[in-house]
Amino acid sequence: MAEYISKLEQLLEEGEFVVCSEMGPPIGADPEFIRKKCDDVKGYVDAVNITDNQTAIIRMSSIAAAKIAMEEGLEMIIQITGRDRNRIGIQSDLLGASALGLSNVLCLTGDHQCFGNDEDAKNVFDLDSVSIIKACQQMTEEGRLINGNELKTEPPRLYYGGAHNPFADPFEMHMMKLEKKIEAGMKFIQTQCIYNLEKFDYWMEEVRKRGLHEKCHIMAGILPTRSVKALRMMKKFVAGMDVPDYTIERMEAAEDKKAEGVKMAVDIINHVKEIEGVRGVHLMPVAWEEITPVVVEKANLYPRPEV
């Protein structure tokens, strides 16, 4: 049997339909906050992303929070953005994460600091998502740093992925970046949240035409929501989100908004599950994390496989 770097890699490589979810660390230093969240999803998901100061709001570090959650028995995916650290800081953190047993990494450029509460901060962006992926690849597979120097001890064991927005225009320009990430060695993708299924189907068709689904595992982003307001906000204010009017109308017409939110998420999961090349889902119920087990069960994705 092949030796896998992580459980996530094993599940994806062995052809399981993978379920990931997302957890935001606290704005504070309380480890109990994370432990409680772990209880909510344990057994219902295969791996959990832990965000890196998402929307540029200061929170407990992704690596520290992931370590706490890992000790609770969860498979974790740390996130690393280029916004706050340069190549020195990022590579150092990647080595540290691996040493702590955190092998899964989602490499991101990072939201601009203007979205958070520290608009006056100096940003870094020394590395972008592509070069963070490349750094992971070089360190893990070649045992050397970006500057070419060889590592002096064991190389890190990293299983690295990235994100992609299938709805961003112009389409070809964003595909160009996706292909660069795959070229740099990206093993898996978690997509932007999907509401517009026609557009997602088209993107997957283009992905298959280029054979990209054979070079990296694609997980479809799902964002269960329970209000018309949230859908409208996303449509209007979240960069790159595509929320069709029919989705908003469907929620407006629903009497039980929570039940409809779950149903909508399950419908999207059922749709993407049948698409050739989609290898899993990534659930991101912002401020509604407790709904994850319900969605997983209703989508007939429970129980999760044992490895």
Added chain:
Amino acid sequence: MIVGKLKDVDEIKDMLPEDLESLFIIGCGTCVSVSLAGGEREAKSLRDLLELYFRSQGRDVKVNTATIKRQCDDEFIDSEELAISEHDVVLSLACGVGVQHLGIKHPGKMILPGVNTTFYGRNSDVGEWEEMCLGCGDCILDDFAGVCPVARCSKSLINGPCGGSQDGKCEVDDEIDCGWDLIYNRAKEIGQLDRLLSYEGPKDWSTARDGGVRSHKNPEFFSE
């Protein structure tokens, strides 16, 4: 050119010493004059405003102005040497370079900045300027269809747009064009899309401010 913006008069008032008796406002006749921030027109109108202010405060402060071609060059500032020495304080309307050059030439004299130096930019419309260059010291415009990803992408990304680029606009502000959209479209127009496809390793920042304070010498003037 170097683009600047005249500081608010209140900010300027706040930086002036309370016991001020004479102020010399020096405009700069090149870059900041073109960007309507610190030329002769701005120097004179600022003088009028400050005179009015001092009078309203019952203070007797002498305010004079002069505008010289370039405050970053000895050749042009020498003519004002006497006038500078006759005033308590100099308010320079040059960019940050000019303000500091005056300081170097006039040790012991208080030289205050009247302009915020904003960026290296072009005149994009009447009364409008746009940032074009960061002065990184290692020009890569040839690789990006002549559009700078370092200066014109809000995140200085060199491998393509971020996920926040939508319909040609930047996630930071709808008023900002996505630098990568500009690069992509121009590369398409001039048939250079293939040059955008290869992976760009992290940029060498040692020629930029990150390499420490910069200076250079033209070898024509400095033989070994």
